Every structure is written in C-alpha cells, then in structure tokens.
Amino acid sequence: MTIQEVTTRRHERQFAALPHRLHRHEPAYIGALDNEVDDVFNPKKNKLFANGGKARRWLLLDGQQQVIGRVAAFINPSTVRIDPTLAVGGLGFFECLNDQAAANLLLDAACDWLRAQGVEAVDGPINFGDRDKFWGVLIDGFDKEPNYGMFWHPAYYQQLLENYGFQLYFKQFTSSRATHRDDQPLHPRFWKLLDEALAAGYEFRHADASQPEKLAQDFLHVYNLAWGKHAGVQEMTLEQARKIVRELKPVLDDKIVFFVYYQGEPVAFYVNLPELNQIFKHVGHRLDLLGKVRFLYERWRYTRRRDKKMLGIIYGVVPEHQNKGLDMALIASTQDPVPAAGYRTTEMNWIGDFNPRMMVTIRAIGAKVIKTHATYRKLFIDRPFERYPIIR
Template structure:
C-alpha cells in the first residue's frame, strides 16, 4: 500500500496532527506508563504562525503520513532564518516527529521535510527540534524507564533506528542529570557558596515578581550573554523571550528563581528551576481546562516532589569563579524546606565539560540521554 503525504494547514488538521501521538503511546502499555501527553492548547499556539513570535523570522510546514486511509505519522519542517544568519549556514530543522514502526513511513516523512527545506535553499536538516532550540529538542536514547520532566520529551526506542536508517548521523548529544537531595552535603555546599559570595563581592536574591517586567530584562541580558557562543544557540527576540517568560510565570515558583548581582547591583548570573508540572499534566490527557481536567490538575499538583533546573547562566566575566555554587546551595536549601526531594538538570551538552563537572560535583547522576541528528543533502 502506497504512503500518502498531506500537509496540515487548517486548524482542524493541525489538532489532528498533534493528537496523532495518542495513537503511538496509548496503544503500548509500556510507553503509556511513562509518556506525558502534550498540552494541546500549548502545541496549537506553538504551531500557529500568526501567534508564535518564532515565525517572525521562521517558517514551518506540517506533514502527515497516511496508509490505507489511516494516519501513521507526523513531522514538521522548520526554516529558522535567524539561526542561519547567526551561524552562517543553511540548515533546516525537523521536529514533532511521531511514527509507527515502519521504515517506509519514516522515509516518506523525512523526504517530505527534506524536499520542503530544499525548496527553501537549505542543504541539511537537523532534528528533532520542536520547533526551535529554545523549545523542546532531542530524541530520547537512554532512560526509557521513567517519565520525562516538564518540557522534556519522550519517545519509543525505535525512533532512533528509523532516523539513523534514513541516513542521519549523530550531530550532538544531550544529558539530563538526576540529583537526589539526600546525596548533597548541603553544609559543605553552603560553606563554599558563602566563601564565593564574600570573595567575589556578589549577592543572591530571589526574583521579584512584583517587578516582573524589569526582572525579565535583567534575565534576558544574562541569558543572551551567557549562551552567546553555545552550540546551536540563537538569541531570542524580545517577543520570543516575553512569550516564554509569560508561559513560565504561570507555573513558576519564585522561590526557585535567582539572580546574582555584583557590588554595583548589576546582574551577573541567574538560575531558573521549575516545578515538574508533568506530574499533574500526565493526568489531564492534553487538556487541563475541562472541569475534570482542572480537578485532576490541582489534585496531582500537590504531589510534585521534583524540580527541573532548566537554565543556569553566568556572564563571561564571572565564569569559573564558583558563582554556580551560590545558586545550587540556595536551590537545595529551598527545596528541602518545600518538600522537594529531587531535581533534574537538563539539558546539558555532553561535550560541555564545565557543566558536566558541576553536575558531578553535586553528586548528580546522568540518567537520561538525548540525540540530535543531522543529514546533509
């Protein structure tokens, strides 16, 4: 039976594109045990070219694969012009990949993405990036025996085989580190943090939610300065950063957001950890806004015992001075007081030696790994 590729254009088709994932995970007891359904309203917004600010400098196409009249796979092709301007290359991206275990279907999906990107004048594609490096990225290759934490992805093991057999090669590896709070010597960590604060003449404070707009400007400055030379990094525009911040504000706990300032009151570092909202989201079946969804959301939200340290940045002038220990000590101490017993540091580039050493220093364990693949054409 031949495979038909269709482009999802209308909103109804986009929702159908998103909901296909349920077929992959709900029909497999082992996958369903750990998979967290995406929030449909959030995905609709992220894919809306009229709303999501990424598309002011990007474009995307959504493709679905059909076999015998039944949908059997999805993929998005993304052109990020801002990425190519900054990195001076011609790379396209693919993401939102879901597929039955059938190489012919995967090939048809990858071909659709490749052909669309080639028409844009690009000569390679990289993924999964859904839809940018500032969103969700990476294909799970290790750590299938636990659910993903907030804003991290989960997929069947066979997705990697489908990707590699198509001709992709491994471009980059990402690591998620698990931190058991009980394994941390908080007394020692606090002593180091206090010494660093005294030596570098810096202070840590919690983010001021009453001055949120100005705090976002300070964080944005650190973010763009700290990650400027990182692999694949693209500075967010003001609109992109504001949309991201607005989304985080809805779920963030200000007790886990820190800014480090020097003696002149200038921001030099920040750390953002978020509660693992996947704990309640796992139970609302993609929509927390139904009466039953709302009830489940608030019931399971009380059971959150883990956070995800999603980003920690230090401007270049203050790197390698132990500033990270200040933020780590505060995260652990606050977590203990609030009943948090674990955290995930993710994601970290596997070749980022300073961050890998930092994770090991606080006795973190690498428990999940992700791959980003690339193919040239």
C-alpha cells in the same frame, strides 16, 4: 501508504493526536499539550513566520486512511545561516509506526521540501523555535517520564532515523539528584566556595514574584551575557523576557528561582520550575475549558505535596564572574531553601555534550544522567560531517 500535507483543521487535529494514539499504553508516556504543538505552526503565535520563517507538515496514511506517521519541516531564519558555509533547515515532530518504509516516506517528504528551499543540511528532530521545547529524540531512559516540553519516544525511532542517513550531531543529557543535603551531600568545597563568595560581597537571593519587572530585567541581563553569544542561541529582548515572566506566572514558584548579585548587579541565575508534567499527566493533552479547570485543581493538589519534583530550566554565570567557583556556591546556597519549599528531587533540563563545563558541574553535585536525547544532522551536499562545536 500515502503522504498528505496538513492543510485543514482536521489534519491539524490528526497531527496532534497521533502520538497519544501510538504511545498511550506506554507506562512512561506523557504527551505534549495539543495547543502548544498547534501554536508552533500558527503564524499568529510563532513570530518566526513574520521574520521570514517557513514550515510544512505532513501525515502518513495507510491503506485504510488511518494516520500512521507525521513529520514537520521548517526554515528558521534565526539559525539557517549560523554556519555561513552551510544552510541548515529543521525537521521535527516525527512520529511513526515501527516501519522503515513508512519512516522513509515521511522523511523523504520533509527533506525534499527542504532541498527545494535551498538548504544544504537538516537537523532533527528539533523545534521550530527555541531549544527549551520539543528538541531531540529519546535514545535512552525509556522507563522515565518526560519532563514538560520534551517528547517521549520509543526506542526504535533512533534506528529509523539512523537508517535514513542521519548522523549524531550532539547528545542531550537530562540528569537527576535528590535535593536534601542529607540525601545527597555536596562536597565540602561547595560550602567553602559559598562562604568565600559571601565574604567577597556576593548576595544570594530567590526571586520575588511580586516584582515581575525586576525579575524580567535581571533574567534578561544574565541570560544575554551568559548565553546570548553561544552558537544557536539568540539574544533576548526585554519584551521577550517580560513575556516569559507573564507566561510563567501561573506556575512560577519564586522560592526556587535563584539569583546572585554583586554590587547590586545580577551576575548569575539558577531558574527552576515545578515539573509541570507531574500535573499535566492528570489533566490530559487538551487544555480546553475542562482541561483548564482540571489543571487548576491538580496544581492546587500538587503544590501542597512535600515530595515535589522541580525542573532546572537554565543556569548561568556572566563571563566576568566565571572561573571563581560561583556556580558551585550558587548550588550550595539552594540546598536548604529547595527542600523547605517541598521539593525532594530535581531534574536538570537537558545539557548538550558540547558543554563539558556544565557536565562537570552536574557530576560534581552528584547528579546522575537518567535520560538521553539526540539531535541528528543529515547533509544534502558532499562535505565532511562535523559534530556540534564544543563550548570552550
């Protein structure tokens, strides 16, 4: 077996194609779009490179020059020194045959390069970018289809990583529930809190896609106050928020994007999207011209269904309005609009085990954990291992 650094366009195609070749016969497998994986490592598309970020990719070849594994390593300038006492790099996009020796060769290549960059630990498998995509290795729920932006992995990947010396940094839980109030009723307290919030002057509305600037500004305001101060999360700029709104326009259903306002100011949001893998699984992993035409057709078919699945992307309440039951009131306010828009089930984008408050909310609405991913950490220096800090 030999290691080959990704340096040519042919290597890039082989890197993108490997998971489809390894897993295409698995019933639950839905692959990532090749162009989205390519964009992570394209300096013209990923701004982390311009800010000093570095990345390398490798393939593993067998004796017949067949690709049997892949991995990437990277230095994210936004996160490498979140802990000022420990420089941390990243490793991701790991795929491999069920062969520990093969996995070790790949992981050695990535970890050796990271050590040479001066880092003292590595987290993985993670993304060279935000946490909303390509983050974690699947360790439970192998019979469930992955949501858009998440990888499906076979069960043996967990053992390959742990045998190499990776330790659990945090777990990532994906939960599901029925949306119709008759299928999965909420506790009466949710409705009581909604009535109290309405009486106190809170307004509950869905977004208006015809006002993209307002959508971007409202999203930015809540995001930065509710999430921007958390470890590992960077505050967002208005231009970034505008870009998100522009990129989501082809798939956005504003009837399932919810905001709460108080005295005209956005104070909470619950952002959902149609679960795009329910469309992409009929399109394939190449979004070329033919793929785009197929996507438009499959999207047209999917939007007319009355049994759609939505994906909860992000949920948050600004600190000033927390601990008032507003999170539960917001959930209650969505119970009629969501099924009316044709969505019968919802899956919540992963929530880390370091966020007990959100896990309590998930349990309170009757959602069940159906998939678990894990983020691991491996230390290169001699110091006590610590798991990801709990959000208090």
